[in-house]
Amino acid sequence: MSATTISDKALSAQDIPDGNQLSVSFRLLLGLYAIIPLCLLLQLFDGWFWQGFLQHNLPSSPKQFLLFQIIFGTPHIVASSILLVSNTEYLKFYKLKLILMTVAIITAFGVGSLFIPYKALYVTVAAWTVYHVLKQQLGVGRGLYRLPDWVFYLLLWLSVTAGLFVYIGIFLKNSLDVQQLEWIKLVSGSLCVGLICSALLCERYVTTQSGRCFLWSNVLLVLSTFYLFVQQYYFLAILVPRLVHDATAYIFYVVHDYNKHHRQPQNSMYRYAARCHLPIVIVLPLCSFALAFVLQSYGDSAVNAVTEFFFGMEINKAITLGLLGYLALMHYYTEAFTWKQGSPYRRFIAFSK
Template identity: 60%
Template sequence: MSAQGITLPYQASRLNLSVSFRFLLSLYAIVPVCVLLQLLDRWVFNHALLDMLPSSPSHFLLFQILFGTPHIIASNLLLFSHADYVSCFKNKLIGMSLFIVVFFGVGSLFIPYRALYIITACWTVYHVLKQQHGIAKAVCRLPNWAFYLQLWLSVSAGIFIYLGIFLKNSLTPQQAELVLQISSMLTIVLIASTFVCQKFVPSRFGWYFLWANTLLVVASWYVYSQQYYFLAILMPRLVHDITAYSFYVSHDVNRHSQHADNGLFKLTSRCHLPAALVLPLLSLVLTYLLQAYGDDLVNLVLQTLFATQIYKAVTLGVIGYLALMHYYTESFVWAAGSPLRRYIRFSGF
């Protein structure tokens, strides 16, 4: 999910499960753990961990199954399995689907692949960090200028870190060094900005959240600069994905635990599967099936019927479409006034 900024007064006593701010803050514990792992590996284990890790998270199928794609599929399942949500957002969903087909589908015939990749990378980083800053806004209570200063510095640094990791094999040494230098400069400015902005935070808990988001970027930059690319992506991915699932699970428990009111949860309730486990389990299973067998199955059908094949029809086409829809829809489905927010309450602040 990508919070626009959570308003705390919106609560409903009838809702059984809440999204805990203390739990969300605890997820940032992955940051010092990863930095400690890097330091131990460098100074004690002679880079044994670095040699074991893939050079990019995208090279590790288990990483793709556990992070990124599952919460994207869960988000789309949650939205599209509820007729009332689809009806509410119908025009936006149709409009965005057409845009994706035209810009990323037809546009790929004319726009260079690297340009499309950079656009998608920027959107990905913005989505991930906007979620964390949007949630923190509720407890940090920064003035708008300070909030957007922190957000855009984080996103800017994050973009160059992301590009430095995923485009490293196509960058010249001079380009790679330039990307690292720009990300370093932006990270330093972010740290300085956080020192300035912290005086506007009214509570110690908000101060923790403010620095947690900053240190998430700083730590990602540090391990990236040390070439621990896997750890650099793991930290924001884990924090982002589990945060998103906390919203999805809370929504499902509060809407369906007492009375399942859509086809998916009526089916799973007959199997005595708790509402809290439906989306996490289903999204993990679907991710595994799509990543491991999707492309081969589609190409088998296409080869049999039409004697042709499509390159990564599922892992790039279908999952790419779902990812872009996720980035778009999560920017408004959890906003105040959305029908999904009726099933969300907050605690631990």
Template identity: 60%
Template structure:
């Protein structure tokens, strides 16, 4: 999601995005800090022994975070005919580009190089969204905004690599990654203090610090080996922020006057417009994660006598994820048809 600044009501947009609501999502940071400190000092790390090394190891986490908001983004752009028509050339171009890239890259690049490339794009997407939303609030000079953004991205990538590649790194390599992350975190901390002078409001300052703490606390949990919490914090804030925009958009566009088949069906069964997109995206996530690979494997075995492993959970969902990173970079810009249905509370 690109930079989103406050704007007056556009078109039919009675429901406004609340910056206070967006800021409240960052409450996960102090809650996780309290949880970790309580576990460390009161329970001797009992929770740490229970938590997996990554949130993705919990099936419930996979069903709640990541994939649902990615599918919601895809549903939004494909079920509204005017949006798909408006962006179809870009979607086709990127689909062909991804097919060409991975068909070549899989032959010449190692799995770990591809993994690092995709992971880096993931971190960039997550943090660009949060800082993009915040930019209109703290209104930093351009150089200061991009300084904080890229320090956050650099530190975030280092933390991500340290967590998800820890079993493949040597002891020395793991230490280098941790030191690189730590150095970037110190720079981020100092620069956030420095940039305070350019923020005119207390609320803007609080939002800026919340975005910096998103990565600073992730590094802290990474260093303390609470890997689950290190990934949970940015993931939850990012996904929930995205849903705030998606649901606000759909309420403003479809409430009382459904404009696509999805919301016309929902109106017939009297399904509240607020829950249509979340309900559908979570249901699709469950079906794809739980049964997708089995269904595709059964079909390919029946028709072609061959087995295709993880065609859905890696192939299809991977494609949706990369397309999500790509399309979210422009679908919320000024001039986009999406923006007719988005406004902000001052």
């Protein structure tokens, strides 16, 4: 989602043909942050009562847990791609941007990988990932707390920088020595302190209670991730922002698709769903979860079987790294503008408190 400020008019309605519409509820979005106290309680109970069972048995990284990848991360990226390509008018509208970005990705990560060190590419993607996640969350709430641009971007960049160090500390921890890991904790902790101080100083710009709740929920999103990282609950540290981010995205996708297709299906996917009497609100989640499962579980082996048969060779992780990596980068890119005020997507989005 973009960081575009939502006007008072937009809070009640957008350019949607009739009153029988869904809206994005800010209360529902705020409710997603309940994962923060839940994960913190799990960590505390694990230390107090369960003798560290969760810490020792949860994967040290969600990347090691296929079920986690099937539920979080990949499905909402696939859903974003389906939403874009299943609506031909969107493809035509953004065609030039999509072509140019595809060329840029191939150049940077295809040709560039021959010359650029792997860790440099990894940190670049990590930074883009963290920026995408946190800008979405801060941007969605921007219409409520209505911060000046300089305040918004101060909080955003403090959050992103702290989040990036935590991300590196989790996903590259096996390649870091003890001193490097301690430096990462020190730097990210200092940035978290700066984030708290900045939020306290800038809170005076927020005039509504709901705005304050959203502002501090996003601050706590970063702080809780840092705390769980320091406590070595790496799985929970990634789960917190991942669940909030993905669920927020799905709320927007489902509202968009319902408002666009509930009167008259506008593409083949929803026409087929109507013939099968499937509720509109489950079509995109169902398709994206199913496709994510197939690609994650069987994509690489299927491609290898084909390339082995025809060419006598295998392509390592052609789907899980190649295709899904490409879709992820395109997702980060397109989500920066497809949900902005005035975009075709926003015609089918309404907001409510």
